[in-house]
Amino acid sequence: MTEDFPLLPLVSDRCKNRNPVYFWQDVPIVENEHKDPIQLVGGLPNYKFFPVTGANVQLREEPFKDGNDDLLFQIKDVSTRDDEVDIKNSFQYSDQNGQIELRNQIKEFVKRVVKPVSNDWDIVCTLGGLDGIMKCFDIFINPGDTVLIEEFTFTPVLNNLVEFGGIPIPIKLNNLIKDHKIDYVDELENMLNNWESIHPNLSKPKMLYTIPNGHNPLGLAQSLDHKKRIYQLAELHNLIILEDEPYSYLNFTKYDETPNYNLTNDEFINSLNPSFTTMDTTGRVIRVETFSKIYAPGLRLGYMVINKALINLFTKSGELLTRAPSGFSQIFVNNTIIKLGGIEGWIQWITKVRNEYLKRKNHFINSLMKTKAYKEGYLTPIDPNCGMFVSIIINIEKSNEFNGINYNQLMDKFYINSAQIGVLAVLGRNMSVKSEFSTERSNFIRTAISFVDDVSILDLAAQRLSDATCKLFE
Amino acid sequence: MTEDFPLLPLVSDRCKNRNPVYFWQDVPIVENEHKDPIQLVGGLPNYKFFPVTGANVQLREEPFKDGNDDLLFQIKDVSTRDDEVDIKNSFQYSDQNGQIELRNQIKEFVKRVVKPVSNDWDIVCTLGGLDGIMKCFDIFINPGDTVLIEEFTFTPVLNNLVEFGGIPIPIKLNNLIKDHKIDYVDELENMLNNWESIHPNLSKPKMLYTIPNGHNPLGLAQSLDHKKRIYQLAELHNLIILEDEPYSYLNFTKYDETPNYNLTNDEFINSLNPSFTTMDTTGRVIRVETFSKIYAPGLRLGYMVINKALINLFTKSGELLTRAPSGFSQIFVNNTIIKLGGIEGWIQWITKVRNEYLKRKNHFINSLMKTKAYKEGYLTPIDPNCGMFVSIIINIEKSNEFNGINYNQLMDKFYINSAQIGVLAVLGRNMSVKSEFSTERSNFIRTAISFVDDVSILDLAAQRLSDATCKLFE
Known part of the structure; x- marks a missing residue:
């Protein structure tokens, strides 16, 4: 790592002091080494010990449609193509950060779609989104370090943060209930500028964890202006921005707009909300x-x-905590991308997935807006910008039983109604960093539109949610 | 966990105090709940969003032989068989401890082959052997806790132990160089009985980490009597025995015996070295x-x-550290076993893998014994009981340059010779818990017989190793 990289001072003591032993290293220096020595070092089985010699994989044409013979591809034991992953390599012990072929595909995708502005970025594979987040906490969080997090969030990250002794600090989402917006720059600026007086016993934050597009649970996206101002604050206060983006490609138009389900790749890419990496000159x-x-x-x-300067830290973290991702997973993804015609075909597949979610989203929002509970003003769906969730505000302040503080009791009542009537969703408060901090903004539920077999079930769900809500206002 | 389970007091504070949040839990109690509610809780994509609808997989007949049409099986999107894993489930978020179908197969295998004596065992899937070991350390090791480890070992486990603050304590292998035996009961008994005087500043060990069969790097197996006595000591001192068994099924006859390559399953199972679980009544x-x-x-x-009482601890450890193993990996393994005819067919496959390793092992040992260095007494292979490694003792005490303490210098010289002549192996000292503790027993190398394409390469390797050794005695 270069000495002047600004994230260097933020690396955790645990990772700085990590000094792994490698039994295949620590050998004397050899002059005039043999050019092609026989390798008896690693306990790697020859690939002809593996029980599988090949597979034919059938792809779908698009979500919810079967495939055809044009969408069959072969997984080979040994491939001569330099972009193809083969059984010989993927079934073997392999690169901690992912097979080189897959990393090359991903890099091409990131260059084409995400467009980071820096020249110093690279990618490392992980065992999924939460695994990547865990490794970031491993690398940067000392016990007692604070991390800023939107007050509602994907709460499993809290478990990983707390494990390393980190302290999550919720950021208030002021305009959430009223304007359905994520807009916390002023809030954040105030927190950072007055940190010592607001949190006299806590160290200044090292990191902002954010889900900028298709926020979980809210489904909202930050505006470009919001992001630019957040990035400026991060520069000023030397914050790491941990941008969690599981949903950014499932991007939506508004419920009352006519969607374009035939986006070209350029149109699709231009429709995406820009990543923080498009403004990140620092790394x-x-x-x-x-x-x-x-x-x-x-x-x-x-x-x-990530910035190239961080690769070695992620490698070591992975070697210790997880080892490499499954080669079986990597061979499927990499060779699917090839079969689809490379990155451009892969983007087309993603667009098809996005189309299906967009259809579901619009259908469900429209369904909700036809219900009695919506018409009476008892519930208000938040039309999401991205993702697979629709959050629905329950306007409990209109209930006769509302007394200004009994958010939890009324939401309990709503939950019981809905479970009895036959629809289960996640309570907003259960996705808060600190439920007592967020009580007055937690009168919403998160619904996932991803799992049901058919949109007709979403109609029924809307009806049941309406019934459960109306019962609260009887 | 039952209160009187003897491992309970050994659980780490970290795991005892772990209190994860789950956003789908923490809901009010619901009476008269709907019988079949619409599930809008988890962000699970419907399986028809997955790009793969099926695959045809070709198996091998045996290692280094191709398959045929009888060894083709289909991976289906939806299966109605209750022992088959399908795409719908395995490509989805799934059970932290492995798909139920796979766990059932594994349980049947363990019952048939390993035969634990207790009625309270169960299995949990991991992301590989080292992952399982990491999770054991996570669950039991507090900072400052000591773990007994054979003085030569699979050293990556040390990195994981140290990460949790554990202290590895090497057990001296007295009869290693002279008799090629792992025999440390007396040593261990003395250590445990006199712990306070030997290690006045260290807490008494919680755990013994052992590779009882096909010890890595030594290839040796502990005798049944050795294991029984170790188990008694563990009972007496409330030690956890962490039995690491990657190699036990690759079990060998002696190099000068005629092997049976047509073992029935019963013969194969009877030929295996009994696991510590066959004598473990305590858990x-x-x-x-x-x-x-x-x-x-x-x-x-x-x-x-593991004992059933530990399942919940492993579940939580996995949820936090790794999440579930790849479903793509699980579908291949589970459905391969089915295609082979269930557990009995799977045991046949393992026997075939064992046969191939046995052939390689005997070939290599015989090759080494034909070399000049062997005949001169400069090197001695340790005929391994199991595994994929042959360790070779370099009898440096016969060198003119040997002065009683210069083990490392002479082994350096050997390493340089071999790298120049064209064969690379692992230095014994690099597989020691503490190299300074083991210096006088570290005049060996570990060679892997698993990776080369053909046994003829092992002949060449034997020749080169002999040349490199002889050069040391010139």
Whole structure:
């Protein structure tokens, strides 16, 4: 790592002091070494010990449609193509950061779609989004370090942060309930400028963890202006921006617009919300991606866009905590991309996934808006910008029972109603960093539109949610 | 966990105090809940979002032989068989401890082959052998805790132990160089009985980490009597026995015996060295297995045989540190076993892998014994009981340059010779827990017989190793 890289002083003591032993290293210097020595070092089985010699894989044409013979590809035991992953390599012990062929594909994708502005970025594969986040905490968090997090968030990250002794600090989302917006620059600026007086016993934050597009649970995207101002604050206060982006490619138009389901790749890319990496000249943005939403969660495969100076830290963290991602997962993803015609074909597949989610989203929002509970003003869906979730505000302040503080009791009542009527969603408060901090903004639920077999079930869900809500206002 | 389970007091504070949040939990109690509610909770994509609808997989007949049409199987998107893993489930977020179908197969295998004596065992899947070991350290090791380890070992485990603040304590292998035996009961008994005087500043060990069969690097197996006495000591001192068994199924006859390459399953099972679990009535033995050596390392898939009382601890450890193993890996392993005819067919496959390693081992030992260096008494191979390694003692005490303390210098010289002549192996000292503790027993190298394409290369390797050794005695 170069000495002047600004994230260097932020590396955790644990990772700085990590000094792994490697039994195949620590050998004397050899002059005039043999050019082609017989390798008896590593306990690697010859690939002809592996029970599989090949596979033919059938791809879909698009989500919810079967494939055809044009969409068959072969997984080979030995490939001569330099972009193809073969059984010989992927079934073997392999590169901690992912097979080189897959990393090359991902890099091409990132260059084409994400467009980081720096010249010093690279990618490392992970075992999925949360794995990437865990490794970031491993690398940067000392016990007692603080991390800024949107007050509602993907709470499993909190478990990983706390494990390393980190302290999550919620950022208030002021305009959430009223304007359905994520807009916290002023809030953040105030927190950072007055840190010592607001949190006299806590160290200044090292990191902002954010889900900028298709925020989980809210589905919202930050505006470009919001991001630019956040990045300026990060520069000023030497914050790492951990950009978690599982949903950014599932980007939506508004519910009342006519969608274009035939986007060209250029149109699709231009429609995406810009990443923090497009403004990051310093290397402080770490982008976390996953194949879970656009390929399959069972892969346990994702990647991170990071500054090259950090690669070695991620390698060591991975060697210790997880070892390499499954080669079986990597061979499927890499060779699927090839079969689809490379990155351009892969972008087309992603667009098809996005189309299906967009259809579901618009259908569900429209369904909700036809319900009694919506018409009476008892519930308000937040039309999401991206993702697979629709959050729905329950306007409990209109209930006769609302007394200004009983958010939790009324949301409990709502939950019981909905579970009895037959629809289960996540309570907003359960996705808060600190439920007591967020009580007055937690009168919402998160619904996932991803799992049901058909949109008709979303109609039924909307009806049941309406019934459960109306019962609260009886 | 039952209160009287003897390993309970040994659980680490970290794991005892772990209190993860789950956003889908923490909801009010619901009476008269709907029987079949619409699930909008988890962000699970419907399986029809996954780009793969199926695959045809070609298996080998045996290592180094291709397959035929009888050895083709289909991976289906939806299966109705209750022992088959399908795309719908394996490509999805899935059970932290492995797909139920795979766990059932593994349980059947363990019952048939390993035969734990207790009725309270179960299995949990891991992301490979080292992952299982890491999770054991996570669960039991507090900073400052000591773990007993054979003085030569698979050193990557040390990195994981040290990460949790554990202190590895090497056990001297007295009879290694002279008798090629692992025999340390007296040594261990003395250490445990006189712990306070030998290690006045260290806490008494919680755990013994051992590779009982096909010890890495030595290839040796502990005798049944040795194991029984070790187990008694573990009972007496409340030690956890962490039994690492990547190599036990690759079990060998002696180099000068005529091998039986047509073992029935019963003969194969009877030929295996008994596991510590066959004598464990208490639940203190944790057996670590992996599919890396008998299927493929790129799977990142293994499992542990544990007492049921520990399952919840492993679940939480996995949720935090790794998430579930790849579903793509699981579908291949599970459905390969089915295609081979279930557990009995799977055991046949393992026997074939064992046969190939046995052939290689005997070939290499015989090759080494034909060399000048062997005939002169400069090198002595240790005929291994199991595994994929042959360790070779370099009898440096016969060198004119040997002065009683210069082990490292002479082994350096040997290494340089061999790298120049064209053969690379691992220096014994690099596989020691503490090299200064083991200097006088580290005049050996570890060679892997697994990777070369053909045994003829092992002949060449033997020749080169002999040349490199002889050069040391010139």
